[in-house]
Amino acid sequence: MQASQTSDRHRIAEEFLKGLWNDNPVFVMVLGMCPVLAVSNTAINSLAMGLSTMFVLVFSSLLVSTFRKLIPSQVRITTFIIIIATFVTLVDMLLAAHFPFIHKELGAFISLIVVNCVILGRQEAFSSKNAPKYALADALGVSAGFVFALFCLGSIREILGNGTFFNLPLFGANFEPWVIMILPPGGFFSLGFLLLLFNRIKQKRDAAKSQLKAAASWKQNRYTTEYVTEKDEVDL
Amino acid sequence: MSTNEDIQKNEALEPPVNKDPSSSRLIITLALAGLVAGILISGVNLYTQPMIRANKAMALRKAIFQVLPGCTDYQPLILDNGKLKEIEPSEGVSNPDIPQTIFAGYDETEALVGLALVAQEPGFQDIVSGIFGYDPIAKIIVGFEVLESKETPGLGDKIIKDPGFRENFTALATEPEITGVKQGQKQKANEVEMITGATISSKTVVRLLNKGLGETKHAMEAFAKEKSTK
Numbered sequence: 111m112q113a114s115q116t117s118d119r120h121r122i123a124e125e126f127l128k129g130l131w132n133d134n135p136v137f138v139m140v141l142g143m144c145p146v147l148a149v150s151n152t153a154i155n156s157l158a159m160g161l162s163t164m165f166v167l168v169f170s171s172l173l174v175s176t177f178r179k180l181i182p183s184q185v186r187i188t189t190f191i192i193i194i195a196t197f198v199t200l201v202d203m204l205l206a207a208h209f210p211f212i213h214k215e216l217g218a219f220i221s222l223i224v225v226n227c228v229i230l231g232r233q234e235a236f237s238s239k240n241a242p243k244y245a246l247a248d249a250l251g252v253s254a255g256f257v258f259a260l261f262c263l264g265s266i267r268e269i270l271g272n273g274t275f276f277n278l279p280l281f282g283a284n285f286e287p288w289v290i291m292i293l294p295p296g297g298f299f300s301l302g303f304l305l306l307l308f309n310r311i312k313q314k315r316d317a318a319k320s321q322l323k324a325a326a327s328w329k330q331n332r333y334t335t336e337y338v339t340e341k342d343e344v345d346l
Numbered sequence: 347m348s349t350n351e352d353i354q355k356n357e358a359l360e361p362p363v364n365k366d367p368s369s370s371r372l373i374i375t376l377a378l379a380g381l382v383a384g385i386l387i388s389g390v391n392l393y394t395q396p397m398i399r400a401n402k403a404m405a406l407r408k409a410i411f412q413v414l415p416g417c418t419d420y421q422p423l424i425l426d427n428g429k430l431k432e433i434e435p436s437e438g439v440s441n442p443d444i445p446q447t448i449f450a451g452y453d454e455t456e457a458l459v460g461l462a463l464v465a466q467e468p469g470f471q472d473i474v475s476g477i478f479g480y481d482p483i484a485k486i487i488v489g490f491e492v493l494e495s496k497e498t499p500g501l502g503d504k505i506i507k508d509p510g511f512r513e514n515f516t517a518l519a520t521e522p523e524i525t526g527v528k529q530g531q532k533q534k535a536n537e538v539e540m541i542t543g544a545t546i547s548s549k550t551v552v553r554l555l556n557k558g559l560g561e562t563k564h565a566m567e568a569f570a571k572e573k574s575t576k
Binding site: 184193196199203206 | 397
């Protein structure tokens, strides 16, 4: 029982980490590009957008996973959309009530979370097939990955394009902001740069892993070849 | 107990494809989902509505001072039989159903600086709601702010953010009717330079101003005359 508990915990951790790094929705799966490029012009906007998406994804995944056996497959997509749209409406109202400034800045993009393919994708691929605890870990991981990616982009764009970070001026008056960074082309430039960086790190890690594997299999081969007796060869 | 088995079971769980559920089950599922969604949304709406209303009122208050330079105090007005009448503060506050769309702005000496008017017009995405300041004596628009819009971010929302576009409304003549022209082609005082790439949204603003003025222009001028003679 203890072993199963450990493997259970191990799987939950795995589901969480997978979304954060190996299957990062932005840097690896390149999903949900609309908000990624459009509202990542400042750190605060990207953080607000990321956290709103996280709220919607976590609660939708929990609900979908809890009722997964009761939802007939013919109406599953419709039901998922109803669930997602409900949470998006809640986020919209809560932001308008508590953070009107952010609500005005994000504008139509909050309502557009409904059609963010990261969210519907997780429901269809994961939550509708797994128990709530795994769905929760998966949703938290994927949305944390999404927040991380958006925040990276938003910070880079705000620092270079505005010379500020969370509206705090970073450089002296002599700094000339790269206005292009807060404009749409800046979104593409930063995303391209981050994708390059991310893939480079991943490639290096994969290369190191495959080297380790090759070394291990070479060692194993050597053992097995040494172990093969003359009798085996005769049998062959 | 055996969590591994659970995992395998869950992974093996595919949506039941072979068995077609009855239509009533499909309808009930969707109806239940809709019902729960409705309950959740209306519950949160009850909680957030007063706050959202207060935020909007605050934004409107701020906008009135912005569109009427020199204004230090304002008084809500109502259009009654083609004449503008002052609403008693209690009337306006206690009854949120009375839409407050016209405000008279006064300076420190309690002289009328102008009138602020809220107007709506369908834009590219949704209704654009804006407020503008009107000087009924000089017959010019002295300021404009967007209160609510869902125009395309990066293009249409320039009507809110573009400083060049906003400059159109510092002293915009209203006679003859306001018209929109392409960027760099402004020649007359009643022309608004539209934003390249956001023509529909810019035209919406022009229509919004004309519509707002069309309904109340004479009443506002009469109100200003009455005030100046007093």
